[in-house]
Amino acid sequence: MNLLDFVVLVGSMLAIAVYGTWHTRRHRNLSHYLKGDETVGWLTIGISVAATQASAITFISTPGQGYESGLDFVQNYFGMPLALIVVAAVFLPIYRRLNVYTAYEFLGHRFDAKTRLLGAGLFLLSRGLAAGITIYAPAIILSTVLGWRLDLTIILSGLLVIIYTVIGGSQAVSLTQKYQMAIIFGGMVAAFIILLTKLPISFGDAFTVAGSFKKLDAVSFSSDIHRRYTFWSGLFGGFFLSLSYFGCDQSQVQRYISGSSLRESRLGLMFNAVLKIPMQFFILLLGVMVFVFYQFEQPPVFFNQPAWHQAIQHDSDGKLHALAQEYTAAYAQKKQLIHQWLDAKHAGNREAEAAARAQALAALEHSNAVQAEAKTEMQATDPGVKSNDADYIFVTFILDHLPHGLIGLLIAAFFAAALQSKSAELNALGSTTTVDFYRHLLKREASDAHYIVASKWFTLFWGLVALAFALFANLVENLIQAVNIVGSVFYGVVLALFLVAFFLKRVGGTAIFCAALVAQALVFVLYFSLNISYLWYNFIGCAACVLLGLIIQGALGSTGKPAQALPAL
C-alpha cells in the first residue's frame, strides 16, 4: 500500500464512522435501539440480511476456498433458497404478529420460560463461538496490510468493533451497509476484470486449466456422506442450516423484523434467496481465477506473509530456505509444463496435450507437497502459527496486483464490512442476553434507558469473550468453513424447537426441553466420533430433537398447555 491507499483507507473509515455515529447519536427507546427505526424498505433489508451473513469473511475467505478447493463449496448454499421461502411464508408472519424483540420470546409464548432460556442459551453459545471466529476477519486484513503479528491485530480490531457496536446499536449496523456492499461488489468486479487482463492466457484456456485441476467441479451427486460438499448435503443439510440461521438466529431475525411491513421483510428475504447462489459462485470463481493467475505468477510459499517472515528469521537450520528454493523450482517447472500443454492444445496435438497435461498435474501435486512440508516445518518451529493460510490469499492478491487507490478503497470496504457484521453479531448477543435473560429473570420492570445501558454492557461482555476466544483458539479450518461448522453443531436443535412450536402443537415445554438437551448431547457425541460432512448435523440434530420430543410427550401424556398464544397456521 502506498500513501494514496492509506489516504483512501483512513478517509473512508472516518467517513463511515462519522456518518454512523451522527445518525445514531440518540436512541429513543429500547425498540429503536434493538430493532432500528422499523421503517426500512425491502432493498435495505435484503442488503442488510446479505451483509450480516456475508461480511468480510465471505469476501476474504471464500476466494481462498475457491483457490484451494474450487467451486464445490457453492453446494453449501443449495438449501438456502428453499429455506428462505419457508422463513418468509411461516416464520416471519409469526414474529411480526407477536411483535417480539428476539426470536426466543416466541418460545416463551408457545412453551415455557425454561425452553425460551434454552433456545436463547444455545444461540448465545453458538453465536458467541462464531463471534470469536469472525473477529479474525478484520484482524487478518490489518495483519496483512500492516505486517503486524495476528494476535496484536486481533486485539486492535476487536476493541474497535466493540466500541463501534456499543456506541452504534442496531441502526448503525444497517445504515452504511448498502454503501459498503456497493463498494465491495464494485471492487470485486474490478478485481475480476483486472485479474483477467493480467492473465497471460485466454479466458477459455483459464477455464481449461482450472477444469483440469479440478477447480470447476461445482456439482457432485456423490452419496458419500464423508464428502463435505455434495448436492445432497447442500440441499438437505444446507436447508436445515439456512432454515435455522435465517429463522432462529437472532442476528438475522433482528435484521428482517425491522421492515416497515411484512411485504418489505419478505421481499428482502426473497432478494437473498434469488441472489445468494450466483453471488457465492462469482466469489468462488474469482478465487479459482486467482488460482489460475498464480500458475503464471509465482505465489508465496505461505500466504500469511508476516508469519512466514517471522518463521524465516528463526530458520536456524535453513530448512525453510531450502524448501522455499525447492518451491520456486517446482513452480517454474509447472509453469513451463502448462505452457507446453496449452501450446499442444492450440496445435490440435491430442497426444502431446494429454501427456503435458498429466505432467502438469503431477507438477502441481509436487508443488503442493513442498508447500505442505513448509507449513509443517513452520509449525514445528513455532506451534502457535496457524497452518491454514487460505484466508490470506485474496488479500495478498489485492495488495500485490491491484492498482493503488482501488487497494485502499477495497481494504476500507472489507474492514468496514467486517466491523458491521461483527457489530450485528455482538448487538444480537447483547440484546438476547438483555431481553431473554436480564429482563426476563433479573429485572422485569425498568425503564428503556436502563435496558439500553444493560444491553451495551452485555454487548461489551460478548465482545471481550469473542476477543479472548480469537486470541486462544487455533483454527484448523478457514474462516468460512469454521463458522458453518459451529453453526451446524447447534442449529439443528434450535431449529427443532421452532418447528415443533409451529407445527406440533401437542408437544409441550417439558417434553421439548428434555428432547433438546438429549439431542444436543447426541450431536456433540456424533461430531467428535464420526467423520461425516458437518452439514448433516443440522438434519441429525433437528430430526433427533423432534422425534424425542414426540416420544417424551407421548410418555408424559397431555401437554396441559392451552394453545391460545399460538398463531393459527
Place this chain on the structure above:
Amino acid sequence: MKSSEGNITPAEVPLNGKGELTSLPGLRTWRGVYIFVFGSFILWVALLLVLTVSFS
C-alpha cells in the same frame, strides 16, 4: 415496552400473508414469488451442472 410474555399485540397483517399483494409486476401473489424463487434455484443448479460436466 412493546412486548412481553402474555401480552401479544394484535396482528397488524394477516398471518399467512394471503391478503397482502406483492405489488410486483407479473408476480401478484406470494405463491407466484415463491415459485419464481424456486425456478431460479433450479436454473442455477442446472447451469452449474453444465459447467461441471463441460470442464471435468
